[in-house]
Amino acid sequence: MTTQIFQASTLYGTATLAAALDSGCFRPADRRILLVCNNATTPETTPGLDEMPGFEQLRERFDDVVSWNETFFPFHPGGWAPRQDDVPLWERYLRMSWDLGDDDVEVAVESIQVNPALGLAQMFTGAPVTVYADGLMSYGPTRNKIDPLVGTRIDRLLHLDLVPGLKPLLLTEFGVEPELVPTAAFTKVLAELVATGDELPAIDEPALLLGQYLSALGILTAEQEEDLHVRMLKGAFALGHTRVVFKPHPTAPARFTRTLEREAEKLGAELTVLDTPVLAEVLYQRMRPALVVGCFSTALLTAAELFRLPVAQVGTDILLDRLAPYENSNRVPVTIVHALLPELTDRAAVTDQRRGMDTDALAALLRAVGFAMQAKVLPNLRREAEEYLARHLNPHTLRYFKRRRLTSLGLPGGVPTQLAFIPRNATVRRVARKARSLRRAVKR
Numbered sequence: 001m002t003t004q005i006f007q008a009s010t011l012y013g014t015a016t017l018a019a020a021l022d023s024g025c026f027r028p029a030d031r032r033i034l035l036v037c038n039n040a041t042t043p044e045t046t047p048g049l050d051e052m053p054g055f056e057q058l059r060e061r062f063d064d065v066v067s068w069n070e071t072f073f074p075f076h077p078g079g080w081a082p083r084q085d086d087v088p089l090w091e092r093y094l095r096m097s098w099d100l101g102d103d104d105v106e107v108a109v110e111s112i113q114v115n116p117a118l119g120l121a122q123m124f125t126g127a128p129v130t131v132y133a134d135g136l137m138s139y140g141p142t143r144n145k146i147d148p149l150v151g152t153r154i155d156r157l158l159h160l161d162l163v164p165g166l167k168p169l170l171l172t173e174f175g176v177e178p179e180l181v182p183t184a185a186f187t188k189v190l191a192e193l194v195a196t197g198d199e200l201p202a203i204d205e206p207a208l209l210l211g212q213y214l215s216a217l218g219i220l221t222a223e224q225e226e227d228l229h230v231r232m233l234k235g236a237f238a239l240g241h242t243r244v245v246f247k248p249h250p251t252a253p254a255r256f257t258r259t260l261e262r263e264a265e266k267l268g269a270e271l272t273v274l275d276t277p278v279l280a281e282v283l284y285q286r287m288r289p290a291l292v293v294g295c296f297s298t299a300l301l302t303a304a305e306l307f308r309l310p311v312a313q314v315g316t317d318i319l320l321d322r323l324a325p326y327e328n329s330n331r332v333p334v335t336i337v338h339a340l341l342p343e344l345t346d347r348a349a350v351t352d353q354r355r356g357m358d359t360d361a362l363a364a365l366l367r368a369v370g371f372a373m374q375a376k377v378l379p380n381l382r383r384e385a386e387e388y389l390a391r392h393l394n395p396h397t398l399r400y401f402k403r404r405r406l407t408s409l410g411l412p413g414g415v416p417t418q419l420a421f422i423p424r425n426a427t428v429r430r431v432a433r434k435a436r437s438l439r440r441a442v443k444r
Contacts (some may be wrong), residue, residue, distance in 0.1 A: 003103040004029040009037040013134035018058045019186040034062040037077045054196035077116040090123045113143040121150045133159040135298040138168040140332030141374040162301040165359040169370045190281045207241035210294035213249035226259045228315045232293045235344035243270045250277040296337040312344040326405045327373040
């Protein structure tokens with residue numbers, strides 16, 4: 001007997017798995033289990049994916065649905081990992097709890113670098129592992145070094161063709177080959193979800209604003225994120241969109257919408273805030289937005305590539321500067337969106353849907369950024385990174401890198417070696433601060 005376990009934490013990821021199953025990406029099995037993980041900060045107060053509209057349409061692909069949160073309560077899915085010596089005990093416990101018996105087990109997981117995906121792969125020590133990607137992070141390097149006992153069991157990376165022609169960097173250190181989930185299969189699955197969310201308002205061709213709740217990740221403060229939403233609204237209104245729909249992140253606090261509502265009233269825009277937690281892709285099919293606006297959401301690329309909708313990005317320039325540390329895994333999605341999609345205030349680019357880079361240029365940029373992010377994981381990319389920086393580093397491409405990072409890695413564009421001591425010298429910093437304060441005093 002063979003049992004396949006599919007771990008998922010989002011409806012989007014479950015839809016990706018459904019499309020992969022429908023298109024034959026997984027071999028036949030005697031039993032298929034969907035392992036649902038609620039990774040919200042407070043999962044007890046946040047609905048899981050199995051409680052969201054549309055889940056029932058996806059549920060039929062699986063024989064059983066089990067909950068990681070219930071199995072390992074009270075531990076949070078992202079905050080617990082099995083101790084190495086306890087792995088055999090935990091495998092025995094899971095086989096008993098999920099009625100696996102002596103079945104051969106195969107696992108498919110998302111975000112293999114972190115728990116619970118990593119923990120699941122560790123507990124089933126002999127199981128082959130498939131990693132599937134449900135977002136833009138797959139185009140970046142593996143976030144952390146993975147134990148070879150897990151990494152050598154990963155046989156492939158399933159991903160959607162969100163940037164046609166671009167190959168993922170994820171798991172390339174283990175020679176893992178990427179495999180596309182057919183776009184037609186994915187859009188067919190999304191079409192099944194159109195009827196979900198009966199409470200959705202009937203609005204045709206609005207400007208759709210996508211919230212991401214970046215303050216929860218520590219990328220922006222709550223006030224900065226509210227300002228970002230206001231920029232989205234003002235930018236869309238300036239382009240002539242008077243009907244605006246805001247889709248907040250499912251876990252974002254209600255107060256995030258109040259500032260937006262006040263601003264819409266000042267502008268005279270007709271703003272609708274959605275309270276139904278549905279996929280953005282459902283809204284694309286039901287509302288056919290005249291424009292989709294976001295920061296660096298994966299949904300911007302699904303809108304552009306899968307549904308051929310006009311898109312615009314805002315705020316990525318700020319995030320490229322503020323993301324810290326440099327190896328923050330959000331850097332690759334931000335880089336892709338910034339490099340590809342038109343900026344909201346650039347009317348001509350938004351109207352023409354002008355792309356910033358072609359795929360080859362973007363691939364070269366991402367390999368250089370990927371090396372700068374994870375030089376120890378991808379040391380074989382050093383030469384490519386050096387060549388890219390030597391040929392293409394200019395004020396435009398420099399925004400994707402940090403001088404300090406380039407310096408620490410000895411890459412072109414860093415601070416010259418003889419001057420590298422300056423940022424760490426307390427006396428130099430004190431003199432620089434005094435000079436800046438004197439300059440400000442003179443200006444007054």
